[in-house]
Each structure stands twice: as structure tokens, then as C-alpha cells.
Amino acid sequence: MAAQSGLPLAYPHGRPRVGRVRGYFRQFHKEDVVMGYLFLLIPMAIFILFFFVAMVFDLWISIQQWAIIDTPKFVGSTNYNYIFNIDPVFWIAVKNSIEYALVVVPLQTLLAFTLAVIVNQNIRGKKFFRTAFYFPSVTSSVAITLLFMWLFNNNGLVNYVLSLVHLGPIGPFGTVGFLTDPNLALKSIIGLNTWTTSGTYMIIFLAALQDVPRDMYEAAAIDGANAWQAIRKITIPLIRPATFLIVATGLIGAIQMFDQAFVMSQGNPGSPDNSTLTMVLYIYGTGIQGNQYGRAAAASFVMFCIIFVATLLVRRLIREEAAF
Amino acid sequence: MRKRIALVNVLVALAMVASFMALKSAKVSASVSHSKTVVTLDGWASTPAEPKDLKKVLNAFQKKNPNIQVQYNVVNGDFESQMKAAFAAGRGPDVLYADEGWAQDFERTGRFQALNKYAAKDKSFHQGDFYPGLVKGFTVGKKIYGFPKDYSTLALWYNTKIMKALHIKHPPTDVNSFSRVACAIRRYEVKHHHNKVYGAGLPNDLARWQPILQAFGGHVMNAAQTKPEINSSPGVKAIRWWTGLVHKGCAAEPSQVGAGWSGQEFGQGNAAMVFEGPWLLPGMQTTWKSIHWRIAPLPTGPKGNGNLAFSVAYAMNKNSHVKSAAWKLISYLTGRVGEAKWVKLFQVLPARRSIKPPKGDGAFVRGAAYAEPWSFKPGFFNPGGPNTTIGNDLDKVALHGMSAKAMAKDVANSIKIWLKNG
Structure with missing residues (x-):
């Protein structure tokens, strides 16, 4: 292959012996192998114990009735039956989480990409913008949520500004209930989180953008491609691995959204009217607060x-x- | 050479982990190797003063019982979860604080020791001295699992400056005068362009609404908590009264004025009257000093008084190895001498009628006579459970067009689902 395409051989002294698994270690010193496993030992033990074992344990708990301070009782599919057919809010939680993820993931990916393209240009003060866009990501999500609640509550700055420009009265009390209207509360969290998380993903996009070879753009420019064509035909295909990483981790993070909803509805989880009840909030409320670990484990699964x-x-x- | 150094590093790290573990177990064994009986006691610190004051009471106990040593441990963070984890691991303390809100989780799973026998044998204990409603919060069937160390009830907090401006000399004493005063205050404030000041702060919260329901003669459930009773004429009337004030704009939910709870609403000057407990006091003395306030008993309804008691008890671990010493501690802390000392130091309400409450708390003390316990079977506070449904529905009736009858039906339904499925 390599010789046919005219490229230099990757292994001028012959390939290392990696063909058979049994012979794989022969190329290393024995001490290296022992060291490698020693270094892996602790992280692997932690991973197996806290992820793999925990996952299997979760599956086991989900078929028990268990308040953790009593002895577990096998109940078969009762917990699944309860959350699927009887519980009045489980499907609301699923719907909220999925709706949230479907809106947040495209929005934050698009925003992160746009921001990355902008700060990748040679513009004045690009370091400032990079820092400014990344800033929300390094701030504590609880602190940001509290600040957000102050800004957007019925008495807050945003409603004040709206009243100044005579956009109010809109809500029932002359204000917009960003946090208290069941139709708006989840959308408010969507707005908040798109803003805070896009900074992190901007950094990943930026790293990927800087890996795209300059000469490709130069070649495209010579061929007469405009900026939009360059982005579509060169940038987007070449940063595909980064896009996958961002969409996948973004999706997982979105379905697992908890802290903002938890902080915003303190006292009455999921308020107003279960509109911010996400799946993790449901699991937390049922397990940690409600002591029904079987049901919580079934929902986790x-x-x-x-x-x-x-x-x-x-x-x-x-x-x-x-x-492409 | 480099590899050897790396190997040494790994070994050193492992040795450090091992030595930390050894140190920890050494610490535990050192504290147990006394000839005295050691009783462990876990509690939380509601304020930094609480552990300091409790230590003083514990010292007095140890002086009286020189062969018992109390190992008092202040648990930081979520006390309930940490106790559940400790009990699940079989490492629960001998004696612990138990809040009415979650005590039943432990009582109904057999993790607390029933105290009836101990109390009956102990001649100096005088069990009849407690307010019956407070002990009821820790009773399942006939078994008593805890004796209250203190409690809180709700009272009417009112803004004296606003009352004075309207020439109202006395705070309202019943629900009708409460409505009149609340609406009069709102009209007055709107006239003076104080659009964010309401007559009352009424949250969508069973923990504030239940006393009103009781005053109207209604209940969420029957006393045994086996069937809903909210779907009744007093229930619907109590829903209408509460939500009607919010609907008319005379009162506001805390979130309408950007507050997290009605105490904050009152402190920020957004509500002239709220139903709150003594826990609002520190806030009024520090954060919201500019508000002038007084407290009065909650307004009465057509069927008399209503109130809620939130109490914390001392409970005993069923698996304790030192039960008789643990009872001695509980008996002292909740007894006439220990509890009097505690009340005097920490300025809380005594759960015993024979102990004089701190000055100025009259309105709260009066509530104890008729207060219902804030105690429910497990699962009441789950997502989608009765407590959340009541909160959501109060808001829907007040502001989103649900009818009071529909709410009563909806809540009764959620109670039925909860009772049937645990």
C-alpha cells in the first residue's frame, strides 16, 4: 500500500511484532509491562468499581424494593411497571429531558462552532473574546444559576428593562415570568445552559480548526472557492471527529441535566408545575429524597x-x- | 534507573494510602478504649451556636452520669442522607437527631428503637408533660420512636410600619379580617405606586397552607393516613380562600416578587403579612433590619385554630449496644432538667408544658396546643407525590385557571396513588 502510493515506509526497520496478542509483550521489557499495569491499576480499579460494578448493581437494585436502610425485597418488574404505567410524572420527566436535549444540543453546537470560527480569525482583541466566551464555562453552575435567577425573576433586571422599553405588561402581573411560567421555565434553562456550555465546546472546535492545514484553504482559494464554500467543503468535513465528540458529550450532558433545574426549583422540585422536572431530578427525588431506591434505579436504567x-x-x- | 524510581514512587503512594487507613482505624480504637460506657450522638448544627450550647448540656449530663461518656459528632451537610448511609452500613450512632419530616423512613423500617418501655420505667421522665401533638409526630401505631427536644410552629408576622400607615391597630385574628386587611393594604400600596408591595405573602406550599385548611375544618388525610379527606367542602373552601387572595392580587406568591420563600418576601418588604416560624428571626435581625415587625397567632377559621408543629426529637438506634446508657442520655436531654437548660441556652421552644418558653415567643407557644405534626408516611414528598401536587395545584388555581374543586379531586387522586403504591 505504502509503496504503491509512493509515500515513505512508516516502519523502515520492519513492523513491530503486534500480530498475535500473546506475542505482543515480547517487544517490551518485562519491567515496562509491570510498570504499565501498576500505573493502570488504580484508575482501572476505580473505573471498574464505581462505573461497571455500580451499573450492574443499579440493574440489580431496579428489581428490588429497597429503602437502603431496610433489607431489599425482590419485586421483579414492579418498579418498571410503576414508572411506566402508574407514576404521574415519570413520562413528564422523560419528555422534559428529551425536549431539552433536542433544543440544547443543536443550539450549543452551532453557537460553539460560530464562536470558534470567529475567534479563529485574525481579529483585533481575539484573546479577549476567547477568554470572554470561555468564561461562563469555568464558573460554578450553581453560582451562575443563582445570578440568572436574580436577573430573570419577576422583580429582576430583565423585567425592569422590558418595562422601560414598554414591552411589559405581558405576564399576568405586568412582568414576564421567565422562571414562574410553566411554559417558559424550561426554555429559560435552555437559554442559560446553551450560553454556559458553548464556551467549553468552542475550545474543542477551536483546537480542531487550528489543526486544519492552511494550505488546503490556500488551494481552495486558488481554485476560486469563497469563504462559505471553504467552510462547507473543507472545515466541516475535516473537524468531523471534534463535531462527533461535541454532539455526543453534549447530548449525554443534556440528558443528564440536573443542577440548574435543582437550584431553580428548590423547595418544590420541578416547579413550576413539573415543567423543569428532568430525569435526573426525578431520580434524585425518588431515590435520595423519597427513599425508593428501586424505582430510582429503574429510572436510571x-x-x-x-x-x-x-x-x-x-x-x-x-x-x-x-x-466528501 | 528511571524505571526503578518510578516503581519506588508507586510503592510509596500505595504505602501512604495504607498508612492513612491504618491511622484512621487507630483513631477509632483509641476513643473506644475507655472503661466508661461510650454513647455516640449525631446531630446537625442549625447555627454555629447549636453545638456549643449542646456541649454545655452534655457536660452537665456527664457530670451527673460519670460512667457514661458522650461522643458528640456534628454532621455537616445533608444529615438525613448521611444517616441513611450510616445505618445502611450498620454504623449508625446510638442516639441521633430525628426530624419529623423523615423520621418515619427509619421508624417504619425498624431502624429506631421503640421507647415506650424505657419511658414507662423511668420515674423521673414524666411523659405526660410533652405537648401530645409533638410526640404524635414520632409515633407509629402505638410505638413512640422519639421524644422532642424542641419544636417550631407558625405565627403571623406583620409589618408594623404598613399597619400604622393604614391606622390598623391590631393584626387580623380570623381569616375574614385577614382578607380585608390584606386587600386594604394592597389598594393603599398601589395607590401610592408601590406596585411590588402586597397585603400578604402566600406560597404554594402545604407547609404554610395546612393550618388554614385545619382552621376551615379540613384535613389532607384522615389521622391514620390511610385515605384522602381533602376532597370535601372545608377543603375546597380553604383552597378558595388561599388562592383567591393571590388571584385578586391582594397577596402574592414569593416567586411573583422574586423571592424564594415567604420569609424573604416579608423581609424584602414585598408582603405585609406572612405565616412563618421562628427560623425567620435571624434573617430579620441581620439581613432585613430595616423592616419593623411583630408576631401574632395565626388567624382562626370557621372551625377554630390551626397550626403546624415542626419538631426534632432524639431517637435511639435499634442496633445500639449501649441502650440503657443511650436512654439515660435521651431521658436527660428531653427531661425536665436537660430540656430546660437547652431551651434557656439555645432560645428555642420547649416541647414540655412545664418548662417556661423564652420571652416574646407567646404566639408560637400558643400554636403548640392545637398544632398538627408535620409527619407523613414515606414517599409523600416524592416527585409527583401529594406534596408536589398540592404545591403545583395551588399555583394553578391561583393563577392559571384551575378550579378549586378540580384541585381537591386531583390531590385526592395523587394521595390514592401514593397510598396504593407506597
């Missing part, structure tokens, strides 16, 4: 399945478009 399928879909979607 359902959430795991949703995330797993969604990630597979994203993988397939972004991979299949790869032809």
Missing part, C-alpha cells in the same frame, strides 16, 4: 438506555455523512 441509543444514533449519523 431507562435513562442509561436512552443515552446509549442516542449516542449510537449520533455516531451513525455523523459517521455516515463522512463522504
